[in-house]
Amino acid sequence: MYRSAMKTLYQWKESEYRKPLILQGARQVGKTWLMKEFGQNAYEHTVYINFDSNTQMQGLFAADLDVKRILLGLELYAGVKINPANTLLIFDEVQEVPNALKSLKYFYENAPQYHIICAGSLLGIALHQGTSFPVGKVDFLHLYPLTFEEFLIATGKESFAQLLNDHDFSMVSSFQQTYMDALKHYYYVGGMPEAVLRFSQTQDFNLVRQVQQRILSAYEQDFSKHAPLEIVPKIRMLWNSIPSQLAKENKKFLYGLVREGGRAKEFETAIMWLSDCGLIHKVSRITTPALPLKAYEDLKAFKLFVLDVGLLSCMTGLRQQTLLSGNDLFVEFKGALTEQYVLQQLITDPDISLYYYTNDRGSCEIDFLIDTSCDIIPLEVKAARNLKAKSLKTYREKYSPALSVRTSMADYRKEPGLLDLPLYAASELKKLSRSS
Structure with a gap:
């Protein structure tokens, strides 16, 4: 299914000013499909993590937010080596683990070479409820129903x-x-x-x-x-x-x-x-x-x-x-x-x-x-x-x-x-x- 937002994702990938990207939008407008489709077409490898009811990820992000330690944990969880040159990291339902959102700041500051897209159906609510948020350290893209x-x-x-x-x-x-x-x-x-x-x-x-x-x-x-x-x-x-x-x-x-x-x-x-x-x-x-x-x-x-x-x-x-x-x-x-x-x-x-x-x-x-x-x-x-x-x-x-x-x-x-x-x-x- 063609989505015009795909073009924006490719522009994000090639930008020298790229930051971790947060994809916003209501439930069932196609966020998960779009992220996976983009990963499949634009990268050699995609590591997809769904944070919903994921106790392992809650534990991984509960300690400190050292990027090297988190990346090692993600590699062990996914069973693949995460190469920033050819791998897309997808964090889905990221609002379920607020520290994962917070970690985007450290990815941007300490490991900007990694390509990360996050989404969450109720992300807007989580942000308004006081979830620690990396202001200025992320890009945003809003996905709507098909035009x-x-x-x-x-x-x-x-x-x-x-x-x-x-x-x-x-x-x-x-x-x-x-x-x-x-x-x-x-x-x-x-x-x-x-x-x-x-x-x-x-x-x-x-x-x-x-x-x-x-x-x-x-x-x-x-x-x-x-x-x-x-x-x-x-x-x-x-x-x-x-x-x-x-x-x-x-x-x-x-x-x-x-x-x-x-x-x-x-x-x-x-x-x-x-x-x-x-x-x-x-x-x-x-x-x-x-x-x-x-x-x-x-x-x-x-x-x-x-x-x-x-x-x-x-x-x-x-x-x-x-x-x-x-x-x-x-x-x-x-x-x-x-x-x-x-x-x-x-x-x-x-x-x-x-x-x-x-x-x-x-x-x-x-x-x-x-x-x-x-x-x-x-x-x-x-x-x-x-x-x-x-x-x-x-x-x-x-x-x-x-x-x-x-x-x-x-x-x-x-x-x-x-x-x-x-x-x-x-x-x-x-x-x-x-x-x-």
């Missing part, structure tokens, strides 16, 4: 993904129906690797749903197993409320929809826990669109999205028949799936930050503001072909952005200061904005 372009490649449509990548929109328009059908499938299947693999092998949507339900059940089990007992019910209520939150016309998160009379103080820890797990994305409101947007963030107003559009469609009980009903799928749940989809394509870019905008009267709302560090790009998301965007017009008249974007089921079109981008090309937005 739509990765989905195209995984389902045998490499040439269609290449057309999008090449921005050959005259050719893309000729095959619009192919892209729209694939996008419908992506809304239903999403980007969780196991669901995509099952779909690519069988084209069976029932099997896809079974995979998604299994994944959602595993997340629910994680709540009980890993979260503090007192917040588990709140995590469950909050997680289960997200589909109804996104189904509103105004998708601003309301605590009252989680529980009648609910307040921020009650659910803040639950939001942080789900965010640290990588299961939700929080998009905050901005009232003054000026750089840097972070400085104008309204901490009390935000939208919550889940990690994957396919999981959201499963949580909402989207029926297979909707896939056959013209373009009804794109406007289901007041465009909730479409906004989730767009968020999912954009968030994979580490160089941009996402917010949304409303004015004080609430008469103008922009679905996403994209902070590229150089510019602020307002993005209006339309679920169908409708290009009427009253809010975007109001925003442009007031703030005169260099570039504004509408994304919908309409064809690609560009005019001064305004870009109409087909939904299926949403992941190309940043590259296109550079050339505008």
Whole structure:
């Protein structure tokens, strides 16, 4: 299965400034597969260590963190000689042995020639719980579910993904129906690797749903197993409320929809826990669109999205028949799936930050503001072909952005200061904005 993150791993391998790499991301987005696949393709040897319930590794890292002693222990455990010139060291579920995380500092300072990648499904939580962490001594890479372009490649449509990548929109328009059908499938299947693999092998949507339900059940089990007992019910209520939150016309998160009379103080820890797990994305409101947007963030107003559009469609009980009903799928749940989809394509870019905008009267709302560090790009998301965007017009008249974007089921079109981008090309937005 093609993952664009593989290219980043090769760049990391060749970098003269390479540090131990921490791969972050939610459970079941493919971290373990990616590390092993990279090791198999880029190195002669791979030493894979899973720290989950591994008493030998707990003992090895419990003493001192002398790198030579640790390497000897790893060699004895794996039964191979670890040669830094041709061997990749993989530490999986590394949050289970906090001293292993701490040791990365000493590998970087005393043995930088070794190539080490770490991952852990609940690593974000471990870091927030005060685990000793080698600040400045590691590199980071976040892995997300497959993007739509990765989905195209995984389902045998490499040439269609290449057309999008090449921005050959005259050719893309000729095959619009192919892209729209694939996008419908992506809304239903999403980007969780196991669901995509099952779909690519069988084209069976029932099997896809079974995979998604299994994944959602595993997340629910994680709540009980890993979260503090007192917040588990709140995590469950909050997680289960997200589909109804996104189904509103105004998708601003309301605590009252989680529980009648609910307040921020009650659910803040639950939001942080789900965010640290990588299961939700929080998009905050901005009232003054000026750089840097972070400085104008309204901490009390935000939208919550889940990690994957396919999981959201499963949580909402989207029926297979909707896939056959013209373009009804794109406007289901007041465009909730479409906004989730767009968020999912954009968030994979580490160089941009996402917010949304409303004015004080609430008469103008922009679905996403994209902070590229150089510019602020307002993005209006339309679920169908409708290009009427009253809010975007109001925003442009007031703030005169260099570039504004509408994304919908309409064809690609560009005019001064305004870009109409087909939904299926949403992941190309940043590259296109550079050339505008």
